[in-house]
Amino acid sequence: MPDHPGKSAIEVRGVRKVFGTGDAQVAALDTVSVSIRENEFFTLLGPSGCGKTTLLRLIAGFDFPSEGEILLYGQDIAPLPPFKRPVNTVFQSYALFPHMTVAENIGFGLEMLGKPKAEIKARVAEMLKLVKMEALSARRTSQISGGQQQRVALARALAPQPKVLLLDEPLSALDYKLRKEMQIELKRLQHQTGITFIFVTHDQEEALTMSDRIAVMSAGKILQVGTPWDIYDKPAERFVADFIGETNFLTAAITDIGNGKARATLKSGATIDATVAEGFQPKDNATVVVRPEHAKLTSGKGDLSGTIENIVYFGTDTHIHVQLDSGEAFTVRQQNTRSAGCGFERGDKVGVSIGNDAAQVLRD
Amino acid sequence: MADPRSADIKDQPGFRSIAIICLCVLYAPILILMIFSLNTGSLVTRWEGIGLGWYGSALLNQEFHNAAKNTLIISVTATIISTIAATLAAIGMTRVKPWRGLSAAFMVINLPLMVPEIITAVATLSFFALIAGTLGLNFGIGNLILAHTVFCIPFAYMPIRARLEDMDLTLEAAAADLYATPWHAFRRITLPLLVPGILSGGALAFIVSFDDFTITQLVAGPGQTTLPLYIWNQIRRPMTPEINAISTILLLVSILFVSISFLIARRRAK
Structure with missing residues (x-):
């Protein structure tokens, strides 16, 4: 149900992010430009410290670019605080609110948007069903397993129907088998919701199996953007060829x-x-x-x-x-x-x- | 039992006896004080029989009532004000961008812990004397409340700050990500998670104010006798076990509050 057919959902234009001042300056992102299409499963892939999480944080609004623009359906969102961006995040640590139940966690975003109670209730029920967590809706988040917490974090971020969903290495805390399951689950959710996913990972296998397109990053730069097939069979640079496979x-x-x-x-x-x-x-x-x-x-x-x-x-x-x-x-x-x-x-x-x-x- | 190969300090020779001596020196006097509060005789040194008579007379004692009332007014007010101030200070020092003077502010807040109390007491006394002399201002019991509030702040501040520092910052980021304004994120996420720290800090502030002697002794005006001052005045007269009874009541209140503070802290650690 894309309402902006053919458009790019996120367009990053000449974004630089510099941390520190003077001699201690470090460019975490060095003039990055990339266009992420609507309804796409887009992966930022690279080793730790390559700038992939920084780019995600800039899109989410937890940091602000030193230079450049970030367009969400044509509107520059770079100066907006996170609570004014129709973009939601699944955190690496899940960041579930420990003093709330599963259902309260999922409903939080809708509540903050001022939606009527009945609508929140219906939407939370729908989300619980989507991630197959109906039975545990009244549990505290400390009373459920890691895999279940992962599902709640997903449901919470999807509930307000964001224009773009950001996922910051969400599978890294799960064991191998559960990770494989969640990879398939994530693909299913993306198809079912029709929301653009931006997925950050350092795991090349995860990137190849899940993504529509991948951006390979190193030292604050995007080296190559392409389909998994492009990236694997037609690497542009030595780093890309070496990092993948x-x-x-x-x-x-x-x-x-x-x-x-x-x-x-x-x-x-x-x-x-x-x-x-x-x-x-x-x-x-x-x-x-x-x-x-x-x-x-x-x-x-x-x-x-x-x-x-x-x-x-x-x-x-x-x-x-x-x-x-x-x-x-x-x-x-x-x-x-x-x-x-x-x-x-x-x-x-x-x-x-x-x-x-x-x-x-x-x-x- | 004592394994010579063990590196555990509990197994070292002499550890047990030193520990027992320390505990005795610490707690035996308190225990004796409590036991003699049950004495039926009128001497604090000679045991005559068991009874709750001195508790009865303490509870009927008008001076004790007045002292207890003063103490509660001062402690409760000082606890509330200092806990609020400490909470705001802790948030201002952990949830904002580092600012110039941050470490100076931290030192200023914690200074009362390091300055000898008698110095603070004399300084506070001169300060109130000064404003009474030059501006003609005297806040009555407010002087004591003010003095107590100031030295309670660092005690309330420490557990609150510790709790804020332990808190996962991504929780607040997640709230902002889910459309919560900074105020809503504070109201719905930070504050509820901070409550154990605030309660623990408040209990600590209360207990510090409740049994303060040095500063109170210097700053208190006529008719502003608190419980510690009352007890001190009593022991200058021929002592009866009534003072033991009053001290025991004070001790039980202190233990209650320290336990509350401890239990809250332990629950949060889980």
Whole structure:
């Protein structure tokens, strides 16, 4: 039920956030611009200290940008205090009010908005049902489990029907199994409510499985914005390629650049097809990345050649670490079958063949 | 029983006996005082029999009534005013952006804890004498209330501040995020969560005011005798166990309030 079709829900324009003064100044956000579409599950992904939580706090209104604008459906909300923004937050620590019941927590936002009692009651009941917590509505928040607290925090933030829901690493306190469950639950809630979600996490797997689009952040900057597929298969920079999944870095000379594609000549002398990251500037030696599952080991000659250093069995697949003749390291991931081994042994001289659509040239 | 390998101080030789001696020195006199309040004889040193006679005579004693009334008026008023002031001070020093003079303000608030009480007493006395002399102002029992309020503030302030510092700030952020104005966030979130701290601070302030002697002795005018002053006046005359009875009543009130303060603090720690 988007009432502003095609518009962006949040538009961050040239936002800088500086903490401290004088020599002790630190730029937590360094001129960040990003547009988040309506009804999108958008993830800010990066290691701790990359500025993702700062950006979320600026959108929520707990901090104010040093420079730049934050537009919510075209209106600059950067100077508004949090209680004047139609944006709600799910906190990492949940921040449930300990002196109130589950139902009172969920109804708090509506109450503050001055909604009539009957409407609050109906909406709270609806929210309780949405997060499957009907049976515990009269409990104190200290009397429910971590997973249940998580659901209450979600219901509380969704109850006032915010234009955008902000989620600050909400799953980090849950154990593995519960986290998996809540990932699916969050996707369901986002579909069901049609609210734009902005999700902050440092967990790349979480980001890949849940998001419509991901912004990868590092040192106060957004390095790349794209779908999980873009981010994984067409990383723009070394940091992005390295932070998400495992990957192989090879040095290559790039020729025949055009139409987002090029030919890459590797140190081994072999030339392969590659896609090129946006913003790539031609230079002598560029970095090419190849995911371990996009390469194959051969006993004959391949695009690369080397010696097997180590073989690690992972259940679903086997990782084979190869020391290339060029001196570089390369890992190949091979799907396992039930009865046969991987077919190679440590110390074997092998070739590595890289598929036609396996290599990406980085811009840095 | 005493394990020589144990590093626990309770197992060290001599620990037990030193502890017992300390407890005896501390509490035996109080215990004896309480026991002699039940004496039927008229001497505080010779036991004659058990009875509640001296409690009866204490409760019928008009001077005791007046002293108790003065004490309650002063303590209750000073507790209320100092607790409110301490609450506001604690909020002003934990919930606002750091301001110039913050640590100076903290020191000023806590100074009465560090200044010897007799100094505060003399200073307060001279202060009231000065304004009485130059401005012709005398607030009567208000002088005592004012003096008590001032030295009660740091006692009320400490538990309230501790509670505010323990409180998760994201709760207030969450309230603001859910459309609560700063006033509503305070009214609905901060204040209810602060209540145990305020009660604990108030109980502490009450007990400090209730049994203050030094300052009261210097500042009190005629007809402003409080219970501690009354007891002190009594022991300068030939003593009867009535004074033991009065002291015991005072002690029980003190214990009651300290227990309340302690219980509230313990409940919050859970």
